Amino acid sequence: MPPATYLGYAVTVGTPHVLALGTGYRDGWLITAFMGVLVGPWIALGAQLHRSEAFAREQALAFQLRSSELERKALDARLRLLQARVEPHFLFNTLANIRSLVRRSGGADATAMLDHLIAYLRAAVPTLGNDHATFEHEQQMVCAYLELMRMRMPDRLRYTVHIAPEALVLHCPPMALLTFVENAIKHGIDPSETGGSVDVRVTVQAQRVQVRVADTGVGLQPRRADSTGTGLSNLRERLALAFGDDVQVRLGSTTPLGTVAEAEFPVRRGGPA
Template identity: 55%
Template structure:
């Protein structure tokens, strides 16, 4: 009887084992497929980030070179100083286009070089200050993020204002978030709150790819005139 029962059950046990093997192989294949898809999605995001980082508008670079030429042609001693500031900017800017991240300290070096150039262009219409808490200096920062906010303040705040204005850059951290504030006393915000030009739109897309909903970028009107660009993103200390 046991022999007959064994003969009856054996095929079913073999089939069950075979299905188990097939199921296990299918699960492994599905897991491998999901892992590969995740890698491809990550590569796509990285490629998109590199593309967005490369979209640094060079208009001010060409304007600065034109200004240098004018100063050279006029025999001005400022030409050498302006050229030196431009070289400092390029030394700070170019490597960042190839890096997925930078630090707050490095970003401030870039912003300072940029503002020095702008100050030479409109010395009577631009004043500025830069400050970062010591705890924030070595935090990771998306490349060109601070520069984008400062460029926006110059282009849409200081340049359109007959009297110019002041730009104050401040970076703080509470340990969980990095808080960036770029405040200008220029022409003010004529677009809807939270809007901005192409540079800010690109920055918002980069922040979304990097941090999802954990990052925030807003433009806030300041009375009687001026704008505060407020950027918050998760704090991560650089390994450097």
Template identity: 50%
Template structure:
């Protein structure tokens, strides 16, 4: 009599599980006791017959899922196997215990009624346990299907997010490169003696930076190094009008960070803050980790013309906000503040332990 299973049978499973056999044995022990009391037959004899029938029904249930005909579903095949196996298994117990006297044994009214009752109970409990087992298997399959669907959905969402991040990255790369070249063009057009050194530094910078522009494994340390190199280049272009400082950040070597995120902020500070200012200004890049929450704050501040002339953020900032949330989840944010007495401070807030 098949019990509820702990896992659904597959098409390749022709034998019952160990848990099924254990449940049949326990049920046989419990059922044998009232039958022993009602019939007066010794307990071990009742247990042997009930146990044999129970195991026969269990084998039939398991095998039906594997060897069923193609025109019959698994559930009808299992129920049919149990119903047909019950009288055969009950008759086999009589042959095993009575031998050649089984005809005489069944000829007695009391024993014949007992045999019919045994077949009835076998069919009843066999069908009951089969239905319970198939219902549990169906629920397990439904749970497995839901889990598989969710896993596929999550995988698709990750692929879409990666594709979106790659697209945003490609938008930022030419934005950065063209702005940098425009700065060099302005220097050359002005006839500055620094044009040659700046151009050489730019070539060296691009040789170092280009392999990292699409680096999915970029870290905050590599980003800070690019920022330093870029600011050195800009300082050569306007040595009397721009000063800068870049501070180290704890654990920057191991912190995964979206490539060119800080560089975009620094470029904006130069282009929209320092360049338009008659007096120039300074740029500060730094960061800190909150010891309690573990959240990290990075900032780029400048003492340029201020918020009034930079109130309309372009593609770089919009993409950066999206990329930051793609890396660190919806709680990551980008804040713009007006600095005192002038300038702009941009802050990135995120939890490096949060997954998108």
């Protein structure tokens, strides 16, 4: 610091012989050099601390970004796992039904069921690794599934499917609507000796998607009254992974007999972001 201040003085006064100019210049240089020695290290220390804090903030931000990316990948993996748990049992049960039909008749019924299974697979397979399915895809799967079930119990199942045109392009987690319908068939229509009807409706109101699947089957049984079952519990978790906490799933009774399952979640356009 002293040589630096001396050089500064020499440049200012225009001569290297600063001390020869008198005690005023000498004392000024000594005071400046002393202050530089006293204050300079603190300035350097402050700059170093500022640099360290900036580096720490940069590292923290990088860690947060990395953590968010890992969390997103974990959620994607969890969603795919939950989705995979939904799909196989339906395919195996349908193939078992086709085998029974072939053994009994080997004719048109088995051929028609195979046609509906192919239609279902054509709708389902493209969505297996896709997080951006729409209600249009779900409609194709649900209609094919209900046709398969109607062939299995032609005298006991009636159904209607209505999805509002504006809802067809909206995002729906793969197999979500189908899970509602499967639940209605398994717990409502199948156990009923007389069968019943299944009504599927999807509407959009105030930027909210409203899903309603009602059946006129046996209704909520005592053992099911306090539980939404594995299928709907799985569905609730998948919807939460897709839409966060802004999701509602309800299960209730209809009059005079039957069950209604409802879900509500935010509007989100389908297709990749």
